[in-house]
Amino acid sequence: MSVESTPPPGRRRGRPQRLPEDPHPLASGVVGCDQRIAWLLTVSRVLGPDPELARRDGFIAALKARGIPVDASRVSRWASGLQPLPNRVAATYEDVLGLTEGSLVAVAGGLRRTFGTGPSPRDSAAREEELSDAELDQLMQLTESGGGTGADWLRLADHFNRFDRVFLREAEWTALCRRLVTELGSAVGTAYVRRYEAAAAFIRHPNARRHLIMAVGQFVTHPDTQVVAPVLNLLSEVPDSAAAALTLRMLGADSDNKYLRRAASSVAATKLARGHFDEAALPRLESHVLGALRRGESLDGRLDAFDLAVRLPGESWQRVAPGLRTRRAFQLVEQARAGDEMIPAARAASVVAELAPAVQHETQSHQAQEPDQMLRRLLREALFHSHKPRRHHAALLVAASPYAPAAAHHLLQLACDPNDLLAARAWTVLMRVGDHSLCDAVVRRAVEDERPSVRARALVNVGLDGDLTPEHTGAVAQRYDAARSIERHATLFALGMAGAPELPDFAKSDDAETARAAQWWLDQGPAIHDRDVS
Known part of the structure; x- marks a missing residue:
C-alpha cells in the first residue's frame, strides 16, 4: 500500500528514530x-x-x-x-x-x-484585539451578502464570543444565521470546518442560539433539501430543549425523508452520549433503533442507528435487544458496546498496521522518524470507532496534517476492498481527507463500482472533490436512470456540488422527485471551496 517516489533534495523518508x-x-x-x-x-x-x-x-x-x-x-x-x-x-x-x-x-x-x-x-x-465598529460593520455586510470566507465567519464568531450579550436587530440575526446555515450545506473541506466552528459558536451564544436553531430547522425540513447531516449536526452542540425536540421530531415516523431520519439518528446518538435527552425521550429512541436494526441491511446501511444503539443506556438496550430478528445485529452492537469498535479488534488492528506505515512512509520528512503512533490511533478511530464524533474528529486531524495527501491515496486503495464495510468506511474517511489530485481515479471508481451503498459514497466524494470536467460529469450522469435510489441521490449530489451543465436537464425530468432535487441544487449553487484555502 505504498508508492515509491523521490523526495526533494534535502529531504528523505524513513522511520528509525524520533526527532530528538x-x-x-x-x-x-x-x-x-x-x-x-x-x-x-x-x-x-x-x-x-x-x-x-x-x-x-x-x-x-x-x-x-x-x-x-x-x-x-x-x-x-x-x-x-x-x-x-x-x-x-x-x-x-x-x-x-x-x-x-x-x-x-x-x-x-x-x-x-x-x-x-x-x-x-x-x-x-x-x-488579542477586538474588531473596531467599522471592521465589524464591514464583516457583517460581507458575511451576510455571501461574500465571506470561512476565515471571515470565524472572525465574526470570535468577536461575538468575547461578549456575554450581543444585541443585533432580529432581521440581522435571522439573515446571518440563514446565510451561515445555507453555506454549510455546500461548503467543503476547510471551508466547511471553519464555518461549522463559527456556527457552533453561534448556537452556543445565548443571543444567537434561537435564530441558529430556527435556521437549521428551516433548511433541513424544506421538502426538497438534498443535504441534511452537515447542517443538522449543529443540533448536537447544545442541550437546548428546542434542539432535542426538533431532533426527536425528525427521527420519528412522521418524517418521510429517509436521509433526514438517518441524520437525525446520528445527531440523537451524539446528544444521548452528551446527556441532552431526559428519560421521557428513551422510548422514542428505542423504537427507532429497533425498527432500523431489524431491517435486513448491512451494518454500513444502518450505521447511524447502530451508533445510537451503542449509546443507549443499559436498561434501554436490554429492552431493544430481544426484538432484533438476527443474532448478527445483536452481536455487532454488543461488540461495540464492549470495545467501542464496529469490527473485531484484531481485524481493525490488521488493517491499520498496513495502512499507517504506508501513509507515513509516503509523507515527506526532513529527517528520519520513528513510527507515528498517534497517526495509527487516528486512522483506526476514523475508520472503525463506534462513536461518530470520534470518527469525525480523528479524520479531521489527519486531513489537517501533512499526512493528508498520502492518507487519501491509500484510503482510495482501501476503498477497492471487496469487503463492503471496509470499502464504505474508506470512502467515508476520504470525504474528510480527499485530495483533488485523485479526482480522475475517484470518478472512475464511482462510475465502475457495482455495490450501491459503496458507489453512493464514492459519488459523494466526487461532489466534494472540486471542479469536474464535462467528461467527468457526463460519465457520472450516464448511469442515473439505471441506478437505485441511494445512488441517484448521490449522483445529484455530485452533479449539484459541481454545478454540472446536466442539472437543468434533470430539473425538467418527467420524474417529479428528480426534477425537484435538481432544481434544489440549481437554487443552492455549487460547492464552496473558499478562495483563501491554500
Missing part, C-alpha cells in the same frame, strides 16, 4: 484533546515544507518575531500536550507555517469543544 528535540504527545501516557492538538501542530511544523521551521530554534525565532514570547521549554510542553495551547498561539502557528487562516484553530477548537472542557474565554480568542 520534539517529545511525542503520547509520551505522557495520556491521549486527550491537548495531546491530539499537540500532535497536529507538531507534525504541521516538523513535516512542513520549510526545513528551517522544522528545527525548534528556527521556529521559536519565527514565533518571537510575531510577538509570541516563548522559549524551548514552553514549546516542548506544547509539543507534548502537557500545556494547553491557546488559540491565538495556534493562529500564529498558521501564520508562521503559511497555512490557511483558521485551518488549525478550527480543528483544535472543534476537538476541545467536543471532548474537552475547552480553553478559557480569554484563551479561546484567536486574536
Whole structure:
C-alpha cells in the first residue's frame, strides 16, 4: 500500500528514530484533546515544507518575531500536550507555517469543544484585539451578502464570543444565521470546518442560539433539501430543549425523508452520549433503533442507528435487544458496546498496521522518524470507532496534517476492498481527507463500482472533490436512470456540488422527485471551496 517516489533534495523518508528535540504527545501516557492538538501542530511544523521551521530554534525565532514570547521549554510542553495551547498561539502557528487562516484553530477548537472542557474565554480568542465598529460593520455586510470566507465567519464568531450579550436587530440575526446555515450545506473541506466552528459558536451564544436553531430547522425540513447531516449536526452542540425536540421530531415516523431520519439518528446518538435527552425521550429512541436494526441491511446501511444503539443506556438496550430478528445485529452492537469498535479488534488492528506505515512512509520528512503512533490511533478511530464524533474528529486531524495527501491515496486503495464495510468506511474517511489530485481515479471508481451503498459514497466524494470536467460529469450522469435510489441521490449530489451543465436537464425530468432535487441544487449553487484555502 505504498508508492515509491523521490523526495526533494534535502529531504528523505524513513522511520528509525524520533526527532530528538520534539517529545511525542503520547509520551505522557495520556491521549486527550491537548495531546491530539499537540500532535497536529507538531507534525504541521516538523513535516512542513520549510526545513528551517522544522528545527525548534528556527521556529521559536519565527514565533518571537510575531510577538509570541516563548522559549524551548514552553514549546516542548506544547509539543507534548502537557500545556494547553491557546488559540491565538495556534493562529500564529498558521501564520508562521503559511497555512490557511483558521485551518488549525478550527480543528483544535472543534476537538476541545467536543471532548474537552475547552480553553478559557480569554484563551479561546484567536486574536488579542477586538474588531473596531467599522471592521465589524464591514464583516457583517460581507458575511451576510455571501461574500465571506470561512476565515471571515470565524472572525465574526470570535468577536461575538468575547461578549456575554450581543444585541443585533432580529432581521440581522435571522439573515446571518440563514446565510451561515445555507453555506454549510455546500461548503467543503476547510471551508466547511471553519464555518461549522463559527456556527457552533453561534448556537452556543445565548443571543444567537434561537435564530441558529430556527435556521437549521428551516433548511433541513424544506421538502426538497438534498443535504441534511452537515447542517443538522449543529443540533448536537447544545442541550437546548428546542434542539432535542426538533431532533426527536425528525427521527420519528412522521418524517418521510429517509436521509433526514438517518441524520437525525446520528445527531440523537451524539446528544444521548452528551446527556441532552431526559428519560421521557428513551422510548422514542428505542423504537427507532429497533425498527432500523431489524431491517435486513448491512451494518454500513444502518450505521447511524447502530451508533445510537451503542449509546443507549443499559436498561434501554436490554429492552431493544430481544426484538432484533438476527443474532448478527445483536452481536455487532454488543461488540461495540464492549470495545467501542464496529469490527473485531484484531481485524481493525490488521488493517491499520498496513495502512499507517504506508501513509507515513509516503509523507515527506526532513529527517528520519520513528513510527507515528498517534497517526495509527487516528486512522483506526476514523475508520472503525463506534462513536461518530470520534470518527469525525480523528479524520479531521489527519486531513489537517501533512499526512493528508498520502492518507487519501491509500484510503482510495482501501476503498477497492471487496469487503463492503471496509470499502464504505474508506470512502467515508476520504470525504474528510480527499485530495483533488485523485479526482480522475475517484470518478472512475464511482462510475465502475457495482455495490450501491459503496458507489453512493464514492459519488459523494466526487461532489466534494472540486471542479469536474464535462467528461467527468457526463460519465457520472450516464448511469442515473439505471441506478437505485441511494445512488441517484448521490449522483445529484455530485452533479449539484459541481454545478454540472446536466442539472437543468434533470430539473425538467418527467420524474417529479428528480426534477425537484435538481432544481434544489440549481437554487443552492455549487460547492464552496473558499478562495483563501491554500
